[in-house]
Amino acid sequence: MTRYLVFFVFLLCGCQVSQTVSPQVVIYTYHSDPPFFLPDQPTDLSRAWVDRFNQWQSKIQLRVEHIERGVLNQRIEEGNPYLILWANPLFFISRDPMLLSSDTIFWDADILVSRKQQPIDYHRPPDLIGYRLGGRRGFYYKGLNELSDEGKLTRIDADNDNQNYERLLRQEVDLFIMQRSAWYYWRSNGLDETLLYVASEPHDGYSRHVLASAEYAELLRLINEFIAVSRQDAMWRAQLMKWGVEGLMNPFELELEELLDADVDKQR
Template identity: 25%
Template sequence: MLPLPCVAQKPVEVWSYHTSPPFALPDAPGVSDAFVDLLNRHATNAGRFLFKLVQLPRKRLDMRLIENQPGVLLWGTPEFLSEAQSAHATWSRPLLHDQQDFISLATTAYDYQGTESLYGLTLGGVLGHRYTSLDSAIERGLIRREDVHSDLQNLQKLRAGRIDTALLPRSTLLYYRKTDPQRDLYISARPLYQFERRLMLTASLDDAVKSYLREITEALSDNPRWHRLLDRYGLQPIAADKQHR
C-alpha cells in the first residue's frame, strides 16, 4: 500500500463495537480496518480527512452516541439503537444484509421454528447481545442461555457438546468458510432475524465529512476496492448491492 500524503487532515473517529471475525481479527487487519483504509485512500478524499478506527465496548459507545459526540458508527443497525442514541443522526445506504443464524452440529441438527422450538435447549449467546424475541422465555427458564465473549467460543462449546445450538451472524460464518467449509455444522433455514449494517453519522459530525461519506457509500457497488474487500473476507453473498429486498 502507498503511504498516505503528509498533509494536514481533519481527524474523524470511526467507532466499532464488533470484536469478532471478520470485523476484528486477532493477528491481521479485520474488515473494519479494511473499510476505514478504503475511506482514507479513496481518490475523492484527496487528503482532506483522516479516518481512524476506534474499538469501543458497547457501553462506552452508547455514551458517545447519547452525548452526540462527532463520529461515525461502523456496521450500525437502526433497530439496535434507542431513540436517544440515534437522535438526529443520519444513516448511509445498507452496506451488508446480515442475519443471526442458528447453528448446530450436523449430527444433532436443529431447525428453528419459533421460540417454542427452543424450549428445553441450551442456547449459546454472546455477552451484551440482546435477542429480544427470546428474552421472555429465557427469563422464565424455558430456554437456557449461556453467554461467552466471542462467537469462536460458542463454536468451541458447540463442538464440545456443551450447548445445543448457538446464534452466529451470517457474516462471521461466511468468513470462517473462507478457510474451512464447516461441514460439521448445520445452519437452520430460518434465522432469528435479519438486519442491515450501515454507517451512522452523528448529528454533530462535520457536514463536509457527511457529504464525503454519502458520496462514497452511494457509489460502493462500482468501487473495485470494495469488491476486493468483500472477496477477501468472504462477504460477497451478503453485499447490499447483491441483494434485492
C-alpha cells in the same frame, strides 16, 4: 459557509488539523468477531473499509477505533459526537433520537448453528424451548430473551463466536447464534462445515450502515458518496470476497422473511 461550519465542528471534536494534514476523525467499531475485528492480523474488514475511504478522498482522514459496546453506549448518552461503523440505526435510536444514518453498506442476519449430528431447525422462538442456547453477552434477541427469562430456554453467554463454537463441540450448548457475515468469513477461512448445521431460517435480518451524530452531517454525505462508488468498484468487491461477505452486498441474497422482520431492539 458549510465548509467553515464543518471545520469548526472538527475543532470542537478534538480533530487534528494543520495546513498539510487532513482533519482526522475517529470512527468506532464495537464488533469483536471476524471479519470486522482481527486484532492479530495486519488488517480486517473495518480497517480495510476505512483505508479505502481515506485513499478515495483527501478532505478527511478516518481512524478506526475498537470500543466495547457498553462504553460506546455511555459516550452516546453523554452527548459526545460519534461515527459508528457496521451498525443499524434501530440498534441506537433509543440512545440518540437525532442520530443520522448512511446508506446501506451491506445486509446481514443472525443465524442459528447446531451440530450436524444433532441438527436443530428454527422458524420462530418457541422452537427453541428446552434447548441450551449459546448467545453473546449484552445482546438482545427478540423472543429468545423472553423465553430465557421465563426459564423455558437456557441461555449461556460468551464473549465471541469462537467460545460458542467450542462449547457447541463440547456439547455444553445445543446451538448458538452468530452473524451471517462471521459465518461467511469462517467458512472461507478453514471452518469445517461438515461438523455444523445452519438452520434454514435466520433469527432476523438487518442492514449495516455508518451512524453519525448530528455534528457529522456533512461528513456523512461524503461517506454516502463513497458507499455508492464502492458498490460499482470491482477491486472492493474482490476484497469483500476475501473477507467472505461479498454476497451480502445484495439484499436479494437474504430470504424475504429476513428483510421484512428486522428486529428493532438489538444490542449489537
